[in-house]
Amino acid sequence: MSSTQTQQARQFLAAVEAACADLDPAERSRLVGGLEEHLSELSADGVDLTAELGDPASYARELRSAAGLPTGSTVAVPAGLPAAGHAGAAGSGAPSPATTGGLPFGPPATAQPPRAAQPGPSTNKVLLVIGGVLAFIAVLVTAALVLGGVFFAARSDSGVVSVTPAAPAPVAVTVPDLTGQPEAQASQLLAEVGLSVVVQTASSAATAGEVLRQDPPAGASVEPGSVVRLTVSSGP
Amino acid sequence: MVTPQMLKGVLPIVVLWSLADDDAYGYAILKKLRDAGFTGVGDASVYGTLQRHHDAGFVTSYLGDGGQGPARRYYTLTPSGRLALENVRHDWHALVRAVSAVVPAAEGQIA
Incomplete structure (x- = not known):
């Protein structure tokens, strides 16, 4: 320099x-x-x-x-949200309550201006459309925040580096056996036991829509909300 | 354009993913994200996100070759960070599928 x-x-x-x-x-x-x-x-x-x-x-x-x-x-911190920076002062013997499980992201940082200027809409209809799009984006961002929250919530307040990717869930779910079942039935079963599903298809001699493989396998013990990947036959 | 609010939601994910193949230093990650289309991303966002991942144990850093300039701090994924990546990837694709199922692919479909 x-x-x-x-x-x-x-x-x-x-x-x-x-x-x-x-x-x-x-x-x-x-x-x-x-x-x-x-x-x-x-x-x-x-x-x-x-x-x-x-x-x-x-x-x-x-x-x-x-x-x-x-x-x-x-920027005011809304009541109920932990002010992580103020908790767990150095030298204090008692650990501050961990914020694991909560969203790691604060409320929308309204004080932070967008870097690029928004184009000015010229008609009411355009405004309406943009309003709809923004509402949708809000939903999308909420989903992204929740998603991010699950995996990036492991920040420790005490200054000690945490090495776990997420807070351990209190309850484990046993993955059911889904092979041979129709996809819809398998998805419903997973939803009932609180697991997520990701489906991919593969060409196979089995009837189209039938679950060929699953990961993790039946009997595996996983956290609630974990993803079970199903490989479903797309037919021969 | 990726709005600041959208960016805020995905930044932890994309910063972690930008380290999946190669270790990188802060500014290289910033450039990579901008080149990828996150044009509005700022240095403080990337640097802050890296600190957060470091605190969470997802990344660690080391001083590496800086070419002709000073040494650069490279960030690398820890096993825990790789695990988080793998987990988030499945959920991310589930989200994308869900969003794609709702959002019309073509323009002009919003009345």
Whole structure:
């Protein structure tokens, strides 16, 4: 980095750090600790730091949001949501309640402006269509959030790195034997015991629609909601 | 265009997936995602997501060759991260199937 860039990066870092001042020190150090190194990498790659990073406050907000931390005093944390950054202060003997199982993503970060401008619709009909599309996107995003939540909820509040991909489920489900059954019946059975299903087809001498194979196999003990993959005959 | 809200939902998944074949450093991941069509993704989002995956034990990092510049911090998937990837892949495809079944493929079908 040139000296100007170094100076620029230092100022930027200091401002980001200041915007994270409300975080628990250990939390802040984990989040911001590697940033200097990261900024020098960007510079080495010829990135214009000012253009790429924007203003430090927005950067810090985006950083905190992506890291699953509360986005700061400018964005209110709704009651009932754990403020992970404030819990489990360093040196405290009692571990804070874990947030496993909950969505790792906070409420929509309304303070975060979209990077690209939305095109201005010109008629009411277009507005209506866009409204419908946005409503659908909301549903889609909710689904994506839930999906992501299952697998990325393992962040630990205590500063100890967790190595489990998700909270262990309290109950196990035994996978039923589905081979030879019609697909619809197999899917219904899986739904009844609380398992998800993914179907793929394969050409086979068996009757079309008949389950040829399953994974995991019958008798396997899995977490509720796990996916069972069925290979279904598409006929000869 | 991928809206910021959509991006927020899928970012943890795509960042993890971007490491499936090769280890990569932060800016390389950012470029990869932008090239893939996530044009609105920002450096802080990718860096923050990497920290989150690191905290969760899904990725670990090491200092690698930086060519002519300084050493770069490469991120690599842990066995736990690979397991999470494999799990999320099945569920993701189930979601895509469900969404595709509802969303019309062609334009002009919304009255």
